[in-house]
Amino acid sequence: MKKSRIPLVLLVIISALIITGCSTDTKGDANNPDSTFPQLTEVTQNLKSYNLESSQENKFEVDFFEFDLGSKEYLSQAGRIMPYNIKGVIGVPKGEGPFPLILITHGSHSNDDESKRFDTGFDYLVKSLAANGFITVSMDMSKPYIWKYGDNDDNEKLLPVADDHITSLKSAHAGNNPGYPLNLQGKINLDQVALIGHSRGGETIIDIANDQVSKGIKIKSLLAIAPTFYFEREWPDAEIAILVPEYDGDLVGLDGFNLYRALNGAGQNFHSITLLMKGNHNYFNRNIERNDAIMAVGKDGIKDQLSRGEQEEFLTNFAVDFFNSSLLGKKESFLNPQTPQPNKMYGFDVKTMYKANSSVSLMDANSLASLQGEGVQMERKIDSWFFKFDEVLIDTITTGGGPDEPDHPFLTKPLINIKWEEKGSKVSISPLVTNFKDYNSLTLNLVIDSAADLNPQDKAQQFTIAVQDQAGNSAKIILPENLNALKPTPGELDSTPLLDTEIIFWSRPSPLASINIPLGELSNLNLQEIATIDLLFDQIDTGSIYLESIYLQ
Structure with a gap:
């Protein structure tokens, strides 16, 4: 019987196919899920290391004034009458507008002396925000914190005061000026309203935001500076930025981190927290003299703390960047997913966290x-x-x-x-x-x-x-x-x-x-x-x- 012979050329072809089929040196696109043989990389x-730089432009000249629109009274749920004046300081960009509106609520820094003003302690912040295109009002909120008008119900009594300010600004925008020292007709964008709060005010602005929603004003963003956190509540549909100073001797437990965690649990809109390293509680407000950092880190610890001027510099940059992002849509100016976490902001050391509602x-x-x-x-x-x-x-x-x-x-x-x-x-x-x-x-x-x-x-x-x-x-x-x-x-x-x-x-x-x-x-x-x-x-x-x-x- 004869043995069949396979042509030499055919043997070469078969061998080549076998070698090709067994090879692990394959080519393909590692990013293409349809690629059959991707090359491993x-x-x-x-x-x-990432340093977030300031987006401040300071392109507007500013009209800055104190104002007093007259006296009012509020009867609290506890039956106490609280007298107060609708007063504060206002900064307005010189330009046609309309401009976004930001209102500042200070904290509880005196409970017995009605003559002390803490709204004017944010004059530098009012001017800076106005220079960057935001009408800004720092409201005198001293009366709700005074004990003789009722204790521990300031979160209730701050609401009518804030509402009077917002109602007055709406009237001025409509051409019915209740007493502001400049013409605000057509100047305010009431669809772009934000709040800033410091200390006790940093928590109460959440209640103000909820109250204003019920009155037809949607608060788009909130900046809580060294805030307290005493209890949970409903959270407004707003972007929230929390700023916590590391050397906070007034709130040594750094309450803002509990507020941030509560926002996480509620699935809140975009929210963030920034720890300003070596900053204290009081130096954000010019009218508070005490260096509270000693209570947090002792006398030896304050040797490297930030100065009052440095904290003011940080806050003005931080506030402008946050509102450029949250009100004007310039997301690249603040914390965002497209960049690493900043190791520094404006040259100052920070630690940060943020979370989007789609996380x-x-x-x-x-x-x-x-x-x-x-x-x-x-x-x-x-x-x-x-x-x-x-x-x-x-x-x-x-x-x-x-x-x-x-x-x-x-x-x-x-x-x-x-x-x-x-x-x-x-x-x-x-x-x-x-x-x-x-x-x-x-x-x-x-x-x-x-x-x-x-x-x-x-x-x-x-x-x-x-x-x-x-x-x-x-x-x-x-x-x-x-x-x-x-x-x-x-x-x-x-x-x-x-x-x-x-x-x-x-x-x-x-x-x-x-x-x-x-x-x-x-x-x-x-x-x-x-x-x-x-x-x-x-x-x-x-x-x-x-x-x-x-x-x-």
């Missing part, structure tokens, strides 16, 4: 199920101001509840403690959502464990964030050195006896901060199919952090 880059959570701090570690210790922890629930030495700021309200939403804060003792350790997180395509940024909220010896005390932590898609492409982002978000909070371990135990704690609050990675930095990945987010501890040998959340926005 690994891109490593250093994230640059999506990628992990659950109540569980370790989606986390895998190599060379790390991971443990679920609870932070709480109530000692029976508290499991961490640092105070990331909680509020509410107590033994009678163990389920209060802000009494506890779940955290994941991640410790490493060897460079090269890592944590891999499987995100709850894998399609990142329609979002702008990846945000991590965390805090350094300042009480842990594993962290260097003289510099910031540093590590790499790596994101991998399901095809195996990887983008590594090395975080910059000296990132404020990764700096330990200065302080020391302290203790106090309580009942039959001793409570040990870090001496100063350690609020969370954000690391924000614009998704444009992950250009080599297929963002529709993300597999893991890794924290690579490859820059500093040891460390300990608390991770609170990761989300897209």
Whole structure:
């Protein structure tokens, strides 16, 4: 029987096909989900430290006046009569208009002396905002805080005073001037109204906004400066920016962070919080002399605090940028998902967090199920101001509840403690959502464990964030050195006896901060199919952090 012969040319063709079919050196587009054989890529880059610059233009000359439109009375729900005058200071840009309107509410800085004025302490802010195109009024709100007219009901009594100011401005805009020292006819854009509040006023502007909505005036944005936070309420449909000074000796618990957390829980419109490092409570208002920072950090701590002039400079820039963004739509002028979190704003050190109402959570701090570690210790922890629930030495700021309200939403804060003792350790997180395509940024909220010896005390932590898609492409982002978000909070371990135990704690609050990675930095990945987010501890040998959340926005 004859054996069949295969032509030599055919053997060559078959061999070539076999070799081609087995090759792993394939070509394709890593960003194209329809590509059959994508080429795997690994891109490593250093994230640059970001400094947000001022958008102030000061292009308008300003008419600035004090005004007094006459006296009124208010009968409170407690049956107390409160006399007051509709007075304050106003700054108006010289131009045709109409211009957006901003009203400022000061805090409770005197409860017995009716002669003290705190509205005029914001004259510099009124002038600056007016120079940038905003009609600005700082309202005299002293009477609602005076004890003899009723105590602890200022949130009620501030509402009619604010309403009288807004009603008077509406009349002036319509051509019926009730007594302002200049003509405001046609000058005010009543569809672009915003509020600023300081201290107690920083919380009360939320009530003013809600009250005005019921009267047909929609407040578009609110700026709360060193605000109190005493109770929850309905939240207005407005953008809210919170500014908290690190050395706040009046509100040593940094209440603004609890307000921010409450806004998170309510799924509020875009809201942000900025910690102004080394700033105090009182220096935002020129009429308050006391340096309250001593109460927060002691005499030694105030050696590096910001001056009054520096805090005024920061606030004017911050306010102009926020209202350019929230009222005029210039989103690039303020915190936004297209940029990393600022390490500095206008040259001043800050820590920031922000959240959009379209944000999506990628992990659950109540569980370790989606986390895998190599060379790390991971443990679920609870932070709480109530000692029976508290499991961490640092105070990331909680509020509410107590033994009678163990389920209060802000009494506890779940955290994941991640410790490493060897460079090269890592944590891999499987995100709850894998399609990142329609979002702008990846945000991590965390805090350094300042009480842990594993962290260097003289510099910031540093590590790499790596994101991998399901095809195996990887983008590594090395975080910059000296990132404020990764700096330990200065302080020391302290203790106090309580009942039959001793409570040990870090001496100063350690609020969370954000690391924000614009998704444009992950250009080599297929963002529709993300597999893991890794924290690579490859820059500093040891460390300990608390991770609170990761989300897209």
